[in-house]
Amino acid sequence: MRIAITTDAWQPQVNGVVTTLTRTREELIKMGHEVLMVTPEGRRTVPCPSYPEIRLALFPRRSVTRELRAFAPDCIHIATEGPLGMAARRYCLSNELPYTSSYHTQFPEYVRARVPIPVSWTYAWLRRHHRHSQAILVPTEAVQTQLLRRGFQRVHVWSRGVDTDVFKPDVAHDFALPRPIWINVGRVSVEKNIEAFLNLKLPGSKVIVGDGPDKKRLEALYPDCHFAGYRFGDELAAYLAGADVFVFPSRTDTFGLVMLEAMACGLPVAAFPVTGPVDVVDDGVTGVLNEDLAHASEQALTLDSAACLRQARAKSWQAATLQFAERLAPCTDAATAGSIDGTYSRNRV
Template sequence: MKLVIVTDAWEPQVNGVVRTLGKTREHLQEMGYEVIMLSPLDFKTIPCPSYPSIRLALMPYRKLAIMLDNLQADAVHIATEGPLGMAARRWCLRNNIRFTTSFHTQFPEYLRLRLPVPLSWSYAWLRRFHRPAVRTLVPTISQQQRLQQYGFQDVYVWGRGVDTDIFTTNNAKNYDLPRPVFINMGRVAVEKNIEAFLDLDLPGSKVVIGDGPDLDMLQKRYSDVLFTGAKFAEELAAYLAGGDVFVFPSKTDTFGLVILEAMACGLPVAAYPVTGPKDIIIKGETGELDWDLQKAALNALNLQKTDCIAYAHENSWHKCSEVFSGYMYNNYPETQVKTAQMLGQKSG
């Protein structure tokens, strides 16, 4: 089966969407799929306003339409709502092609952090974008329920995984810092609410792993915090495994892949009880959820690393990719092998 995934988020970007799509492609190929990624790498691009490290395809429709015409794919999945996603949606509707979409990022909340745009306006646009899709895939049940409250239809859950061959407790970094070591990892940007972590009055030390537009500003403001910059693969795992607690202050993530990655490295997680963390963390076992993030972080120190590791090992990328493949097969009854009901779930 030939599957085309159209995405505005792709390498060399480093984020949860790119990791999700990359791992899904890898495992689908192992399952026998032919997977073609159409991304900004195939087009002329311009830097995204306020986020120049992200490149946006410039007027991609004509070229994308030719590519899709020639590929003759069995299934089309539109992963993002950017220029390429909009162009692919337009092509599918013009050619009466069934397609699926996914909702990875709470853009309305991110946008409101930068501009005074009402959430209702942004969600109305996104609802219109996703309405023609056979299915809109989201990472958690609470995100599914949230979109349904905003009037989205045909919303299904497609979970996330962790690579437990890379994210282990092996070769843990020996931080030359006062213990305990509280770690945050991810994109260093306003929507991640990192300052909520940096402002906490905690014993020991704080470490931030990652890069992003706010890195320089935060380094200057918080000189007592170790900012490591971006780390990857086994080195990233070693930096995580060297800590004691992972603090996840974001209130706008739809999932938070870094939570599973931290757990696989033996770190209990402290977070707010919001979409994403509340779907992943088992309170009092793999982490602590509390609107008082300091309390959550301190309580997480008492949890067992072994429980976190065991939970992470239950969430494989292969299992997630099987769920995704079930939804793709279900787009086309004539090639249906498995049902989405066997591999995923839809509430209501």
């Protein structure tokens, strides 16, 4: 099939959404599909407020229309709700084409962490954006339940995988720091709740791998913690393998791909019992979930790394991509697919 995937999140951004879409494209190509990625690359963009590393396309409707018409996809997937996603949605509705979409991040909670916009308002906008999607793909059953309770329809699970050829415990970084080593990997920003980790009273050393808008501020506030900046591929795997516990303080992630990557390196996880960790971590086996994050961290230190390896190795990108492909809505079904009642309207935008 010819599959078009539209996303506002793309390289050189470093996050779970970009990793998921990159690996999904690779697996789809291995399966024999032809894939078009409609991304901000090569377009006029502006930095996203408070996230300059995220570039938002300016007025992309015409260019998105040209790309999709030229490619003539059999299936269209809208991965994000930004300018490119909205342009692709309008194209599908205007041409009476079915499409699928995905929900990667708890966007309403992210917005609320930065500006005083009620979460209910943002969810209302998201329901409208996804209303005509033939399948809204989410990473876990917990997120599926959450969206269904908020009035979304046709919500299906599209799981995630981990590259165990890269993320493995074979080579461990020597931190030359007092142990145990407590590590966190991800975007250094307010919605990741990193200060909940940095404030923990724990023995040994805390390491933060990643970058983001809060990095300089947190470095100044927590001089005893170690900020390593971005690390990628084998180097990131070595950092994980060289630590003792992966501490994941986020309360807003829908999945938390980095937890799987940590477990693939033999690292148990300490996290809050919230959406994301509850679907990724086997509590008491591959990590510990507790509202007392310090207690969770100390208990995770006692767990067997072999269990972490077994769980991570059971999660493949091939299996995740098969889930994705099975939910796609072929454009040849446009005559009967449409919206909830089986019809489209050019005015439904």
